Amino acid sequence: MNTRRDFLQILAASAATLPFLPLSGLANDLSKVDQSYDGPVLRVAIMGLGGYGSRVAEAMKACTKAVLAGVISGTPSKIKNWQAKYNIPEKNCYSYENFDAIKNNPDIDAVYVITPNALHHDQVIRVAKAGKHVICEKPMALNAKEGEEMVDACKKANVKLLVGYRMHFEPKTLEVIRMRNSGEFGKIMFFQGQCGFNIGDPNQWRLNKQLAGGGSLMDIGIYAINGSRYMVGEDPIWVTAQETKTQPERFKEGVDETVQFQLGFPGGAIASCLSTYAMNHLDRFFLTGEKGFAELQPSTGYGPIKGRTHKGELTQPHSTHQTIQMEEMADIILSGKSPVVPVNGEEAVKDLKIIDAIYLAAKTGKRVTI
């Protein structure tokens, strides 16, 4: 672990020795960050340099407590581009074949795994065995069994395992959770989560059962699953589910297009959720209790979340979700901070158990106890 001051010194030194790299990006980074911060800094390697990895990297430019320090990719040209863009030294670049050697790299504290779902299990366990903390994109795994193995591996290796639940740090979401905890909604009765979009490129890995492990439910429906838990404040005890497929040529066997599911909670609340890859205009959370309600719409998109409760509009300011997430995760990993809503592997396993139950309920047509 280095302090930010140490890191900036190293970075400046590295930049001086890399004359062919554009310095403008570096200058921008430094101007955005809080120069007065001198606490510990989490040095992160991103594994998987696709669209979402790029989004996280861009967002991290504004972080004070976390920096992008390394990359892991199967595509050498991507590594070159990222090195140039983010000023990453050669020694912090890895392939999928050799990244176990990260064990011996004292300049990397944690690896953020942002690869296709089916790869998470093995990759996270390899990172853990290399002694680095792991942040893993959601869904953490293809099922609860895989998830539990990952949790165990990280415990055994004495590294932290966090999952990219960016909404757990989103200010309007946290305000709704605060209001619920303080009893402002009264007894919680109902949650509704509508999550979905009309997915594009038919050749992407998200539509490949082998890589995605499923369809919309794994990718976007999980927001409604996870959201039902942090909005209601309980874990569900039963689920019913209905799958519908209108475009079988687009959504092959094992890749769900649209799944509706209903959850029951110990306190009597119920949830009604929709997960889809075939519809737009669906991004809404709604919570109602005996005394009031909250509506977030959009509720999980990257853009500003909008929300209102029985008391009026939510006015918490927007910040880039991934920036807040990485700042907070640095605090969790480096300083043992406890987030309001957990983002650890155990939290992810709870969602994976619900995913398992939803697929089973949809297949059998029966109510499944969780």
Added chain:
Amino acid sequence: MNTRRDFLQILAASAATLPFLPLSGLANDLSKVDQSYDGPVLRVAIMGLGGYGSRVAEAMKACTKAVLAGVISGTPSKIKNWQAKYNIPEKNCYSYENFDAIKNNPDIDAVYVITPNALHHDQVIRVAKAGKHVICEKPMALNAKEGEEMVDACKKANVKLLVGYRMHFEPKTLEVIRMRNSGEFGKIMFFQGQCGFNIGDPNQWRLNKQLAGGGSLMDIGIYAINGSRYMVGEDPIWVTAQETKTQPERFKEGVDETVQFQLGFPGGAIASCLSTYAMNHLDRFFLTGEKGFAELQPSTGYGPIKGRTHKGELTQPHSTHQTIQMEEMADIILSGKSPVVPVNGEEAVKDLKIIDAIYLAAKTGKRVTI
């Protein structure tokens, strides 16, 4: 059938012979109506002088094509009050025992049945046998079998049977239907109907299985059922349903507290609906298609409906729903006008078949084909 001019002359004459009745109400009525209208007028007797009957009577004050001309009630004091308030002559007042004699009353064209659900079947058939047109509040009956018998009885008697689907005439609702019909939403994918409220007085007939025939689904859930049909523009072919009861002491055996149900439509669209007597803040319709969406929130309450689509806010002006409904129903009965969305007995039977299927699906836990 009389024209409005005839009716106003009769009304003026009656008022002159009833010196003890306050004339202020009458004066108000006359000032509100379109004095220039001289077409046919539907003379309506209201059966059941409870809360909703009163609402309809008040709304009819502003009608030009329909007038409150008679009452049927089991409570003589209510009849007296209504006679005074609405200037109704003694000869147009009936009890539940003697209302078959309405057959011989040339001053009544139609009876609006606004009594507890379980009474509709017999009362509607008696009105039909008395040769008067019938408007019946929703749900038209307790089940599809009853509904079909009512439709048959009205056909046999050659009278019209309409059902109090006031939303079928609501301007913002009609605008969404117009947009759908003109293809502005593209192929329809999803409808969501959330209907419910926290019901009050535990002694009301709506919480009595014998009188209500069920619980929230009969009373408020039917809006989501009917709404799914007029919003999607198709009739569903399957249903799944889940009932939950958190307050069995309040909602007895056979009186549903909360029912979630899902519908599948021939074109591939699905619906997600909630019906409840235990939660507030639920009054939302949402429709999404391949090209756009519509949201009505509130969607079925008496107050102004609010709505927006992908094109912006809906700005159609609000009028009292029951006033528009009665104006339009007068046109349907007297002039054979065809409404955009049917409001006849056959339309109600379609809803009742879905209600039957929802209760069966909730009970068996199985998907039910309609």
